[in-house]
Amino acid sequence: MPQLRTRSEQLNRHLRAAPQLFERLRERIIALDLPPGAPLSRVELMAEFGTSVTPIRDALQRLAEEGLVEIYPQHATVVSRIxxxxxxxxxxxxxxxELEIAATLARAADHATFDALRAILARHRAALNDLTEFKRLDMRFHQAMYEAAGVPDLWALVRSRSGHIDRLRALHLPIAGKAKAILRDHGRILDALEARDTAAAQRAVHEHLSGTLTQVAAIAKRHPEYVRQS
Amino acid sequence: MPQLRTRSEQLNRHLRAAPQLFERLRERIIALDLPPGAPLSRVELMAEFGTSVTPIRDALQRLAEEGLVEIYPQHATVVSRIxxxxxxxxxxxxxxxELEIAATLARAADHATFDALRAILARHRAALNDLTEFKRLDMRFHQAMYEAAGVPDLWALVRSRSGHIDRLRALHLPIAGKAKAILRDHGRILDALEARDTAAAQRAVHEHLSGTLTQVAAIAKRHPEYVRQS
DNA sequence: GCTGATGCACTAATGCATTAGCGTCCCGAA
DNA sequence: TTCGGGACGCTAATGCATTAGTGCATCAGC
Incomplete structure (x- = not known):
């Protein structure tokens, strides 16, 4: 993780062009606002963001490392297919x-950790009807487990590699009862952890993370142009 | 993972300056040829590699993303401390x-996979006295397991994040019997996988990967200037 | 008169803008 | 069907603006 060293760097970070471009393009790609296959013209981006090619090049290279864009040297840059x-x-x-985190926490988490997780879960339950807040707290719950297990950077790693999955999620149809299933899963995980039952916690994590990609085949058929043929 | 698309890209990839610079600098950092704290001056690198700043900037940014260098804007770029x-x-x-890979392979690996792993292990045993070949086959064994489990990109991911660990290894004292322990561990893992004994395979993996960082405290005391104070 | 602190100017290094060079793809003609 | 020319746009080079750190000079206080 690149840490911020100086005070002015913290101030300037959001003023620097390239990271801003990266974030904004990433959001638009994941929201499918920039669909797979869309060309990313540097001159258009220059006009849109009012910068020169250098920050744009930097942002596109970072996106390419995350697999969200593909750069064909000397030819074109396009949003990658899923x-x-x-x-x-x-x-x-x-x-x-997360299986290993469950084992770690079942063995060694303290009461403060469980209290913090329960607090997040309570807020999460209360946000059942606020979709964006619900998603935020969903991530927050997992992030808190990573931090409690001493591996906060791995959360950032997983997030940074989730571009393709996030785009699949954006294509998911809303499933009735999905939110309640998430809350139930989180509750089960937490109960098992507090009971120091490693096997049960791992089963709960496994089940929680297995349901995510059930519709992929259907999605691939509904949107063949979005999915890489391989 | 950025894949190579066109034939000429495969040819040119090794001609492009930035990736070459990245690789060479990475090797020198990991070998401690460029020790932690060493300044990486653009003008020196320009002179040394005969390019302009753009490829150097690209390479340094990639190294910064892997945590091997730290860029202090408007001030300096230095090799990061461990x-x-x-x-x-x-x-x-x-x-x-690798615990999850072990579970996967114990459940579903076929004979061809085991044959391939046994072949690598045999060559590995034969390379007991050739250090560089021994290390190469050590990595090859693990890589083969990742590939057999269907997650080849995760091997590349782990490798790309191993900069700090690799530098710790470079500071390790040679331990008598270390190589034989590695061979024994690999053999145990393979035996357990072939016996379809998930628990035993996971125990063997866990033991194999636990011994790696035993000397950290001693190393941190021997080379305090190499280690980040946190 | 001496010591310590404050402020300013200078150096150095990065991010960004601009420009040149060159390879790839497309399309038309033979 | 194949080959060649041209447009497109990506990589690399060069130059500029901004900013962090440093050292010296000046001034205030003892």
Whole structure:
């Protein structure tokens, strides 16, 4: 993780062009506002953001490292198609980490940790009808487990690799009862952790993270132009 | 993972300046040829590699994303100190993934996979006295497991995050019998996988990956100037 | 008269703008 | 169907603006 060293760097970070461009483009790609296959013309981006090519190049290179854009040197830069293999590997990654986090917390988490997680879960339950807040607290719950297990950077890692999965989620149809299932899963995980039952906690994590990508086949058929043929 | 699209890109990739600079600098940092704290002056690098600042800037930014250099804007760019917290998190990451890989392979690997792993292990045993080949085959064994489990990109991910650990390894004293312990561990893992004994395979993986960072405290005391004070 | 602090100017290094060079793809003609 | 020319746009080079750190000079206080 690049840390912020000086006070002025903290102030300037949001003034620097390239990171801002990266974030804004990333959001638009993940929201499918920039759909897979869309060309990313540097001259258009120059006009839109009022910068020169250098910050744009930097942002596009970072996006390419996350797999969200593909740069064909000397030819073009386009939004990448959704790579189901990459999405599956990221899901494997996340499941691996969170299973191990569950084992760690079941063994060694203290009361303050459980209190913090319960507090998040309570707020999460209260946000059942506020979709953006619900999503935020969903992530917050997982992030808190990463931090409690001493691996906060791995949360950032998983997030940074989730571009393809996030785009699949954006194509998901809203499923009735999905939110309640999430709350139920989080509650089960927490109960098992507090009971120091490693196996139960891992089962709950496994189940929680297995349901996410059930519709992929249907999505791939509904939007073949969005999915990489491989 | 950025994939190579066109034939000529594959050819030119090794001609492009920035990736070459990145690789060479990375090797020198990991080998401690460029020790923590060493300044990376653009003008010196320009003179040394015969390019302009743009490829150098690209390479340094990629190194910064991997945590191997720290860029203080308008001031300096230096090789980062070894971050023990980051190293521990990377080790957690690797252990998490390989435990899950072990579960996957114990459940579903076929004979061809085991044959391939046994072949690598045999060559590995034969390379007991060739250090560089031994290290190469060590990595090859793990990489083969990632590939067999269907997550080849996660191997690249772990590798790319291993900079701090690799530098710790470079400071390790050679331990008598270390190589034989590695071979024994790999053999145990493979035996358990072939016996479809998930628990035993995971125990073997856990033990194999636990011994790596035993000397950290001693190293931090021997080379305090190399380690980030946190 | 001496010591310490404050302020200003200078140096150095990065981010960004601008420009040149060159490879790739497309399209039309043979 | 194949080959060549041209447009497109990505990489690299060069120059400029901004900013952090440093050192010296000046001034106030003892």
């Amino acid at each position: 790579d189901l293999a990459q999405a599956a590997q990221t899901q494997f990654l996340r499941r691996s980490i | 971050d023990l917290a980051q190293a521990a998190q990377t080790q957690f990451l690797r252990r998490s993934i």
